[in-house]
Amino acid sequence: xxxxxxxxxxxxxxxxxxxxxxxxxxxxxxxxxxxxxxxxxxxxxxxxxxxxxxxxxxxxxxxxxxxxxxxxxxxxxxxxxxxxxxxxxxxxxxxxxxxxxxxxxxxxxxxxxxxxxxxxxxxxxxxxxxxxxxxxxxxxxxxxxxxxxxxxxxxxxxxxxxxxxxxxxxxxxxxxxxxxxxxxxxxxxxxxxxxxxxxxxxxxxxxxxxxxxxxxxxxxxxxxxxxxxxxxxxxxxxxxxxxxxxxxxxxxxxxxxxxxxxxxxxxxxxxxxxxxxxxxxxxxxxxxxxxxxxxxxxxxxxxxxxxxxxxxxxxxxxxxxxxxxxxxxxxxxxxxxxxxxxxxxxxxxxxxxxxxxxxxxxxxxxxx
Amino acid sequence: xxxxxxxxxxxxxxxxxxxxxxxxxxxxxxxxxxxxxxxxxxxxxxxxxxxxxxxxxxxxxxxxxxxxxxxxxxxxxxxxxxxxxxxxxxxxxxxxxxxxxxxxxxxxxxxxxxxxxxxxxxxxxxxxxxxxxxxxxxxxxxxxxxxxxxxxxxxxxxxxxxxxxxxxxxxxxxxxxxxxxxxxxxxxxxxxxxxxxxxxxxxxxxxxxxxxxxxxxxxxxxxxxxxxxxxxxxxxxxxxxxxxxxxxxxxxxxxxxxxxxxxxxxxxxxxxxxxxxxxxxxxxxxxxxxxxxxxxxxxxxxxxxxxxxxxxxxxxxxxxxxxxxxxxxxxxxxxxxxxxxxxxxxxxxxxxxxxxxxxxxxxxxxxxxxxxxxxxxxxxxxxxxxxxxxxxx
Numbered sequence: 060x061x062x063x064x065x066x067x068x069x070x071x072x073x074x075x076x077x078x079x080x081x082x083x084x085x086x087x088x089x090x091x092x093x094x095x096x097x098x099x100x101x102x103x104x105x106x107x108x109x110x111x112x113x114x115x116x117x118x119x120x121x122x123x124x125x126x127x128x129x130x131x132x133x134x135x136x137x138x139x140x141x142x143x144x145x146x147x148x149x150x151x152x153x154x155x156x157x158x159x160x161x162x163x164x165x166x167x168x169x170x171x172x173x174x175x176x177x178x179x180x181x182x183x184x185x186x187x188x189x190x191x192x193x194x195x196x197x198x199x200x201x202x203x204x205x206x207x208x209x210x211x212x213x214x215x216x217x218x219x220x221x222x223x224x225x226x227x228x229x230x231x232x233x234x235x236x237x238x239x240x241x242x243x244x245x246x247x248x249x250x251x252x253x254x255x256x257x258x259x260x261x262x263x264x265x266x267x268x269x270x271x272x273x274x275x276x277x278x279x280x281x282x283x284x285x286x287x288x289x290x291x292x293x294x295x296x297x298x299x300x301x302x303x304x305x306x307x308x309x310x311x312x313x314x315x316x317x318x319x320x321x322x323x324x325x326x327x328x329x330x331x332x333x334x335x336x337x338x339x340x341x342x343x344x345x346x347x348x349x350x351x352x353x354x355x356x357x358x359x360x361x362x363x364x365x366x367x368x369x370x371x372x373x374x375x376x377x378x379x380x381x382x383x384x385x386x387x388x389x390x391x392x393x394x395x396x397x398x399x400x401x402x403x404x405x406x407x408x409x410x411x412x413x414x415x416x417x418x419x420x421x422x423x424x425x426x427x
Numbered sequence: 428x429x430x431x432x433x434x435x436x437x438x439x440x441x442x443x444x445x446x447x448x449x450x451x452x453x454x455x456x457x458x459x460x461x462x463x464x465x466x467x468x469x470x471x472x473x474x475x476x477x478x479x480x481x482x483x484x485x486x487x488x489x490x491x492x493x494x495x496x497x498x499x500x501x502x503x504x505x506x507x508x509x510x511x512x513x514x515x516x517x518x519x520x521x522x523x524x525x526x527x528x529x530x531x532x533x534x535x536x537x538x539x540x541x542x543x544x545x546x547x548x549x550x551x552x553x554x555x556x557x558x559x560x561x562x563x564x565x566x567x568x569x570x571x572x573x574x575x576x577x578x579x580x581x582x583x584x585x586x587x588x589x590x591x592x593x594x595x596x597x598x599x600x601x602x603x604x605x606x607x608x609x610x611x612x613x614x615x616x617x618x619x620x621x622x623x624x625x626x627x628x629x630x631x632x633x634x635x636x637x638x639x640x641x642x643x644x645x646x647x648x649x650x651x652x653x654x655x656x657x658x659x660x661x662x663x664x665x666x667x668x669x670x671x672x673x674x675x676x677x678x679x680x681x682x683x684x685x686x687x688x689x690x691x692x693x694x695x696x697x698x699x700x701x702x703x704x705x706x707x708x709x710x711x712x713x714x715x716x717x718x719x720x721x722x723x724x725x726x727x728x729x730x731x732x733x734x735x736x737x738x739x740x741x742x743x744x745x746x747x748x749x750x751x752x753x754x755x756x757x758x759x760x761x762x763x764x765x766x767x768x769x770x771x772x773x774x775x776x777x778x779x780x781x782x783x784x785x786x787x788x789x790x791x792x793x794x795x796x797x798x799x800x801x802x803x804x805x806x807x808x809x810x811x812x813x814x815x816x817x818x819x820x
Contacts, residue, residue, distance in 0.1 A: 087751075128747050175817035176744060 060179040061085045062225060065165055066119060066127070068112030070240045070247045071184030071228055073119035077243055078227035079182045080123055086182070088120035088127040091169065093136040094258065115247050122244050132168055139163035141258055148268050148299040151328035152399025155212070155369060156256055158413075162215035162352070170223055180223045185209045187410075188229030189221060196355040197221040200408040204232040211366050214403035214413035215352045265308075268299040281331020283309065286324055286340055288316055298326050301333050304341055304395020311335070322395075342392035344422035348385035348402050348414025355411075363406040365389070367396050367416065378404050378411075385414040392422040433754040433799045437637075437731055437792030438586055438614060443680070444639035444793070446687050451641055451680030461673045462662060471675045478682030485689040486633075486648060487622035494647045494665045495678055499613040499634035500533040502647035505658055506609040506630045507537045507580060509668060511547060513654035514577040514607070521577035523548045525568055527560045527592070528775040529585050534611055535771070538580075547577075557722045558590035558776045566600050573604035581608070583615035583631075587772040587788060588721030589732025591619065598627035607653055613637050613645075617688030618696060618729050623648050630655075633685070635677070639793060640684030644677035688793075699791045700730035702800055706789060707733050709804040714811050720773065720786060731791035736778075740785045740814035748810040749787075754803055757788045 062084040064076035079086045090113050113129055120127035140159050147154035170181045186202035187210040199221055202208040216224065228236055240248035255262040283293035292313040295301070300308070305323040315321055315337070322341050325334040346367065351357075361378040365387055375390040387402055396419045404411040434442070443451075459471030476490070483490040496502045507524070514521045526538060528551040541547035552564045560581055569576055579601050584591045594610055601608045607629040615621050617638040623631050630653065634645030649655055651666075661670030688695070704724050710733075711717050718736050722728040737745060742758035749756060758770075769783035789803065 087747075126747075126750065128743065130743070172744075172817050175819075176748065176813055 061087075061177060062180050062182050063087055063089050063169065063173040063178050064125070064182045065169060065184075066090050066116035067184070067253070068115035068119070068247065068250075069184065069253060070237060070245065070250050071186075071233075073116070073123070073184070073245045073247050074236050074240050074243070075182050075184040075225075075227040076119070076125065077123045077239075077245070079225060080125060082227070084180075084182075084225075086123075086125045087178070088116065088123070088125050089169070089173075090116040090127070090129045091136075091164070092129050092131045093133055093140075093164075115250070119245050119247055122246075130169065130172070132164055135168045136160070136164055136258075139168075144256075144258075145268065145271055147399045149272060149328065150399075151298050151326035153302045153397035154399045155401055156258075157212045157369070158215050158401050161212055166216055166220040166224060170220060174223065180225050182225035182227060184228055185213055185226050186228055186233075187213050187226045188408075189224065189226055192355070194356075199354055199410045200229075201405070201410075202228070203230045207233045210405075210410050211369055211371075211401070211403050214354075214401060214410050216354060217352060218355050221354060265300040269297060272297070272299060279331050281327075281333060283311060283333045283335055285313075285315060285321065286334050286336035292321075292335065295331075295333055298328055298331055298333060301326055302395075303397035309335060338394070340421065341394040342422040343394070343396045343419040344389055344392050345420040346387040346389065346393075346396060346402055346416055347418045347420075348387060349383060349417045351380065351383065351385050351412055351414040353412035358411055361404055361406060361411050363404060363411065366403045366405065367393055368400050373405065376404075431753060431802075433802045434794060435754065435756045435789040435791060435799060435803065437795070438729075438788065438790035439757055440636045440642070441639045441792050442794050443636075443641060444684050444687055447635075447640045447680040447684035450683035451676045454676035454679045457675070459675070461675060462664060471673075474675050474679050475673050478678045481682040481686050482646065483648075485686050486616070486631075487624045487626075488631075488648045489624075489651070491651045491666075492623065492648050494649060494669050495673060495681075496645050496647055496669055497643055498636070498645040499531075499611065499632055501658075502632035502634070502645050503531070503533040503580075503609075503611055504537045505647050505655065505669065506632060506649065507534065507578065508541065508658060509655035510607055510609065510630065510649075510653065511541060511545075511577045512656040516656070517654070518574075520575050522546060523550065523572070523575045524578050524580065525550050525552060525565060525576060526580045527552050527554060527582065529554050529558055529560075529587075529590075529772040530580070530582055531586055531611060531613070534580055534582070548575075554775050556777050558585050558588045558720070558772060559722060559727075560592050560597070562593050562596045562600070565597060569600055569604060569606070573606065576601075576604065576606045579606055579608045581610055583610045583612035583621065584619065584729050585721070585772060586614045587770055588734045588776070589614075589729035589790075590722040591615075591727050591729070594626055594628065602627065614729060616685065617692055618731060620692065621689075629653050635681040635684060638684045638688040641677045641680040644674055644681045646681070691793075695793060696730040699793075699795060700724070702795055702797065703731055703733050703789075703791050705797075706791070706800045706803060707735070709800070710735060710807050713804060713808045717811075720776070720778075729790075731795070733789040733791070734786060735789070736782060736786045737811050737814070738782075738785055739818055740811055741818050742784055742786050744814040744817050745787050745810060748813055749803075749806060752802075752806045752810070754806055757790070758786065 064086050066072045066088045140156050144156045186207040188200040192198045201210045259267040280296050282291045285292045293311040301323045319337040321335040324336045364373040365376045374393050377388045379386045398416050401413045403413040459467035461472040461475045479490045479493045538549045542549045553561045581597045609630040610628045611632045613634050616633040630649040636642045655668045657668045720734040769780045773783035
């Protein structure tokens with residue numbers, strides 16, 4: 060096959076590209092330029108959007124012996140990922156831009172362009188496994204290395220996208236990938252893993268949002284209200300600084316009546332009210348999802364597990380699909396579930412699909 | 428993938444001429460610092476001075492006008508900063524630098540730097556839709572306050588769209604007020620007749636690797652009586668305006684290449700222009716809405732330049748698809764991250780962002796053959812079709 064290997068400049072995508080070559084594919088390395096102004100995205104070794112990373116990707120392509128190009132997707136990335144990120148925070152939700160990037164950029168804009176230009180597939184360094192199921196459909200499974208598994212951020216891919224995807228690292232543990240990179244003479248072998256959000260230069264999400272959102276409604280300041288007493292216990296500068304389940308940085312002026320630590324329970328973007336309360340009030344029993352994306356056949360009901368945030372735990376759940384809505388009953392309560400995040404639905408290790416969390420209900424309501 | 432490489436990017440760099448390789452390699456195993464006083468030093472110095480005389484001879488300058496540098500970018504920096512500083516030191520009113528909006532970044536970036544950090548007032552004058560300096564705009568700008576103009580810098584020929592610039596008229600306007608003129612002639616030497624003294628410019632940039640010479644060496648030809656402040660201080664080489672031990676082998680290679688390409692210029696231009704005309708005609712036959720940017724093929728255009736717009740395509744898709752077929756060209760502009768930005772030259776010519784992005788530059792040179800043109804004509808149809816499909820998404 061003719062394959063585009065998306066090369067971030069990191070070790071994973073470099074080894075993935077090398078493996079695609081070894082598997083006999085005709086591979087072209089492509090680095091995605093996602094920032095309009097490369098210097099504005101995170102610099103140093105951790106980023107995925109800097110000139111340095113572009114150069115690292117180029118050197119890896121040289122070593123592997125494949126052609127290399129930079130594709131400018133900065134406009135698409137800004138519209139589909141960065142703007143969405145800001146809109147979601149402005150609406151009091153907590154988005155996951157990596158999922159969004161996979162859905163709209165890597166396996167959409169890049170894949171579509173690759174197919175139009177005569178390629179057959181896109182290979183990335185994501186940790187997930189693909190295999191053909193009994194029904195002939197491509198199944199996506201969690202990676203062998205569960206610590207590195209990235210099937211969560213790929214849960215938005217549909218069958219068409221999966222058919223044109225290659226994840227050469229899905230059956231390998233990260234330390235082995237590093238060793239392999241070294242053995243192949245790839246200089247990125249020792250490069251630290253990327254973390255955080257690539258377009259937030261210093262990892263300070265709240266600071267970035269404060270600057271970018273500015274006075275954009277409804278991100279005015281507001282009250283912090285304690286759910287148990289209904290009293291205002293503090294003020295804040297903007298709801299974007301908060302995520303459901305957050306404990307740090309609340310700066311409450313009044314100690315809680317029951318003496319227990321306070322967590323963010325709810326964010327009301329219009330009034331700007333942030334509700335806090337004790338940990339037990341974080342427990343969620345039911346999750347409602349919208350905008351479902353299915354990897355294969357659309358299910359009616361799944362008795363399996365869901366993952367509700369990146370690197371989060373698996374929760375046993377019963378999932379009922381009703382058109383564009385997904386209702387998820389958690390068998391045990393989960394904490395810190397934020398609207399805007401993705402609920403990825405699994406049957407064993409297989410990804411069934413995903414939905415964007417629209418609302419949650421506390422555990423009491425479910426058991427009542 | 429095709430075995431043979433079809434190299435149509437001579438404006439980026441040219442293959443070295445055998446005569447330049449020979450001249451350079453002959454010096455590589457020798458020893459001698461051209462500043463040393465002993466026999467080896469004198470030998471090295473002799474090579475440098477003979478090279479200087481050779482270059483001066485073919486370019487219409489006196490040997491003392493030729494200052495060796497590391498290439499075009501350094502020569503442009505030296506001319507702009509060095510002349511600006513010296514002129515302003517003579518008369519503090521001289522704060523303006525006039526240039527064109529289609530200069531190479533080796534000119535634009537030093538100008539921006541001077542404006543940002545050193546109080547220079549830089550005016551980038553407009554160009555026509557064909558990429559030719561608006562002489563009346565220059566005249567108007569000069570006459571507004573001639574005493575405040577430190578320097579005028581206008582390229583001899585544009586590197587992207589191949590348009591020759593009205594250097595004669597620039598010199599005439601500047602001459603009325605005694606304003607020095609610098610020209611970046613990196614793309615012109617060896618392609619069109621370039622006579623330093625005859626042109627009346629005061630400083631002229633050229634570089635080795637665009638004329639079949641080595642990389643990393645070039646010269647600023649600058650009238651001896653024009654004061655130029657140094658950028659690099661040290662041993663006082665090159666009239667004390669460009670210190671540093673001279674690169675004897677590179678200078679020997681440069682001289683051989685300049686001599687050969689200038690002596691061969693007319694024959695070369697006739698041959699290459701015929702190939703270029705054939706390329707443009709046949710590409711437009713295959714892709715009827717493809718169109719030439721810049722001045723028409725003829726005496727006002729570099730002979731080897733074909734800058735074509737392909738509506739509905741991304742230039743970088745076209746480049747990649749041609750590259751996969753062994754055909755090498757350029758989108759006309761490069762960026763450090765490898766992301767093609769819409770060309771400032773095309774934007775200055777009035778192209779939209781979109782038009783600026785759908786263009787390719789093919790530049791023919793001494794290694795180009797009719798078979799190269801055939802290969803491009805054969806490939807371009809399917810490549811444009813595919814790039815259009817990718818763009819239509």
